[in-house]
Amino acid sequence: MKKHELEQRLLNSRVPKNAYSLTGGLPSEAYCIEQIEDGQWRTYYSERGGRSSLKEFECEVLACQDFYDRLRHDTDLGPLLHSSKGWKEYFYSLDFWVIIFCVLALIGFFLAMLDSFLV
Numbered sequence: 001m002k003k004h005e006l007e008q009r010l011l012n013s014r015v016p017k018n019a020y021s022l023t024g025g026l027p028s029e030a031y032c033i034e035q036i037e038d039g040q041w042r043t044y045y046s047e048r049g050g051r052s053s054l055k056e057f058e059c060e061v062l063a064c065q066d067f068y069d070r071l072r073h074d075t076d077l078g079p080l081l082h083s084s085k086g087w088k089e090y091f092y093s094l095d096f097w098v099i100i101f102c103v104l105a106l107i108g109f110f111l112a113m114l115d116s117f118l119v
Contacts, residue, residue: 001061001068002060002061003022006033006064006068009068009081015080015081016077019031019077020071021034021046024042026046026049026050026051028047029045029047030046031043031044031045031070031074032045032046033064033067035060036056039058040056040057040058041056041057041058041059041062042054042057042063043063043066045070
């Protein structure tokens with residue numbers, strides 16, 4: 001994925017804009033990606049006016065993937081990125097059918113209980 005695709009994914013997933021910077025810099029407590037003078041890319045976490053977990057890449061695609069992975073593994077931001085499945089993807093997933101099965105089992109249980117009270 002390239003930077004414009006990364007930006008679109010973040011917007012679609014509703015990741016708060018103050019949690020990241022796609023232009024680098026030193027924003028307060030944010031994930032950053034930037035292209036530096038020699039054409040290389042770097043990703044890092046900006047906090048307290050410094051860069052931590054700095055990584056450099058020669059390729060935009062690898063830098064964007066690293067940036068996206070950092071967000072996915074963040075305990076606050078990760079769930080936003082994991083929940084971006086479309087309804088069709090969710091419909092065909094096992095999770096959906098497990099939930100449906102549990103709901104139907106509960107309905108059957110309550111109907112059986114109701115039937116026993118009415119008899």
